[in-house]
Amino acid sequence: MNAHVENTHFNLRGAAAVVDHPADADALKAALRTLGGGVSIITAGEGEARTGATVTSATALSVEPARMLVSLNRTSSTWPVVERFGHLGINIVGDAHEALANQFAGRGGLRGADRYRGADWTTAVSGAPLLADAVAAIDCLVEEAIERHSHVIVIGRVLAIRLGAGRSLLYQDGRYHALS
Numbered sequence: 001m002n003a004h005v006e007n008t009h010f011n012l013r014g015a016a017a018v019v020d021h022p023a024d025a026d027a028l029k030a031a032l033r034t035l036g037g038g039v040s041i042i043t044a045g046e047g048e049a050r051t052g053a054t055v056t057s058a059t060a061l062s063v064e065p066a067r068m069l070v071s072l073n074r075t076s077s078t079w080p081v082v083e084r085f086g087h088l089g090i091n092i093v094g095d096a097h098e099a100l101a102n103q104f105a106g107r108g109g110l111r112g113a114d115r116y117r118g119a120d121w122t123t124a125v126s127g128a129p130l131l132a133d134a135v136a137a138i139d140c141l142v143e144e145a146i147e148r149h150s151h152v153i154v155i156g157r158v159l160a161i162r163l164g165a166g167r168s169l170l171y172q173d174g175r176y177h178a179l180s
Contacts, residue, residue, distance in 0.1 A: 040056070040091055053105070058090045070154045073150060073151055086126075088142065094178070
């Protein structure tokens, strides 16, 4: 599909408070903050070499074959561990996990294996740590990693899925939201 755009300004008559912005990082971040996303804790590594991150970028790439997609910042402490161990756990968390999501987001200054404090963890088939009471947990082997700009798009081959209980936590506009 080849699209040609004549004018970069939107014509939205009657729309309230429409402001056009240049296509820069700050405007894109502001636009993406309006999009609610499911919260997942990505885990990787073993023992003291464990680490992880809180993301809203985990999504299904394909259900047949079962493949997941996660976007990780190349400068994060998580990507080198995922790359080294070749596995990742995708832990879909609920409202009871808000404090843990903050820990894995780096709030409070915990790093590496210290981020695992205060929760029960199991070891998946791949070796990835999985949150024992996650709403759902997906065990993946890294099938492919595509480095683009500031991020790595990790495609994971799903080895196992564990379904827990509850509803997923959402993140929008800089804060968490629980589904009722």
